[in-house]
Amino acid sequence: MSYIPDRVTKEPGRSQDPYGGEELDVPTWQVQPGRYRLIAARACPWASRAIIVRRLLGLEYVISMGLAGPTHDERSWAFDLDPDRVDPVLGYERLEQAFLARFPDYSKGITVPTLVDVPSKQAVTNDFPSITHDFFFEWRDHHRPDAPDLWPDDCRDAMETVMDRVFSDVNDGVYRCGFAGSQEAYDEAYDRVWTAMDWLEDRLSHQRFLMGDRITEADVRLFTTLVRFDAVYHGHFKCNRNKLTEMTAIWGYARDLFQTPGFGETVDFDQIKRHYYVVHEDINPNGIVPKGPDPAGWHAPHGRDRL
Structure with missing residues (x-):
């Protein structure tokens, strides 16, 4: 593109x-x-x-x-x-x-x-x-006076490395799974997605956000994929090793961001599902939009502030 x-x-x-x-x-x-x-x-x-x-x-x-x-x-x-x-x-x-x-x-x-x-x-x-x-x-x-520092100088290089991997293996990776033209291409994309997801699960098990104790642009970029994962990518794109809700650290992290002002209120699960399940006629030719999953879990306590 x-x-x-x-x-x-x-x-x-x-x-x-x-x-x-x-x-x-x-x-x-x-x-x-x-x-x-x-x-x-x-x-x-x-x-x-x-x-x-x-x-x-x-x-x-x-x-x-x-x-x-x-x-x-x-x-x-x-x-x-x-x-x-x-x-x-x-x-x-x-x-x-x-x-x-x-x-x-x-x-x-x-x-x-x-x-x-x-x-x-x-x-x-x-x-x-x-x-x-x-x-x-x-x-x-x-900017508003208390706007977050989304590109902190002290971790810029490390953040670029993290964002590069998040983009190639997660943001774009789920699309490579969903639109794979062969079993071989799908298998390769699937393995890359889940290797990266396991890396993120480990990283987020001992720090609150991707770059430590503060929200950065890296978190914004990962969140937009995570918030769509169970509703779309797990089934529609065949990224179905497990659901986001079955990964302790990532699921807590995703809820933490969702409940942060500026994140969750911008999300519309109905629009997200209608886009993928209706527009992608080659993947979902009948255009049936699933009713689930229940979004209530996004509002459950996350406990991430302990980190």
């Missing part, structure tokens, strides 16, 4: 690689409160990162948000949750319109999250790792 690489930065003309820190030769747009609209969907794990980070940092008052519905067709995500099925700020029925407003011949994927320039109604970027990175580094002047 190719993304629009543009960045929104505090200083015009400056753009840095979110991982290496070096200057990048990509177009930049300037940070300006009220100018941009985050288009997301509660169903999508990649978009959920941006929803959570925006909430944690207190950027709701400077970056507006529009939410697409949980199902889409091959053309685009649609604003079918809004009155008259139109985004009230952009006036669009589909996210596709923002991409075509900027690139009339755009033929790449229409994905969430996407930042849209409200005055021109054009897509700015849908490069999801950069969006949350820039929410932290470039929009700092607009």
Whole structure:
């Protein structure tokens, strides 16, 4: 998948690689409160990162948000949750319109999250790792006073290593299981997922969060997969060695995050299930959406504060 690489930065003309820190030769747009609209969907794990980070940092008052519905067709995500099925700020029925407003011949994927320039109604970027990175580094002047330090300097290198593995073996790994085209590809992806899950179970058995005693971007990135695991990935994507609820440390950790302001209130299990079980017709041709699992367990005491 190719993304629009543009960045929104505090200083015009400056753009840095979110991982290496070096200057990048990509177009930049300037940070300006009220100018941009985050288009997301509660169903999508990649978009959920941006929803959570925006909430944690207190950027709701400077970056507006529009939410697409949980199902889409091959053309685009649609604003079918809004009155008259139109985004009230952009006036669009589909996210596709923002991409075509900027690139009339755009033929790449229409994905969430996407930042849209409200005055021109054009897509700015849908490069999801950069969006949350820039929410932290470039929009700092607009964070709430007690916003968490999602990218702490003292563990940055270690955090990058953890996030790389979480992305390749867990975030993306469940998709490689679900869309494997052969038994061999599935077996390899399955083994990588569960090797990583066992590594996480061990890591989280002796520390509260991925990087110790504080929430970082690494936790946000892992949470969006964990919160979908039993409801979708366990059965729909055949990641069924065991359920999340059967892993003591990870299940406690996931509940800890879910109950932290900024996380659980952004989750909609019904939308999550409708997205995967309806859109993925090749995996679930009948489009039947399961009624379970019961989400009540997410509110049970987690006991993680002892760590």
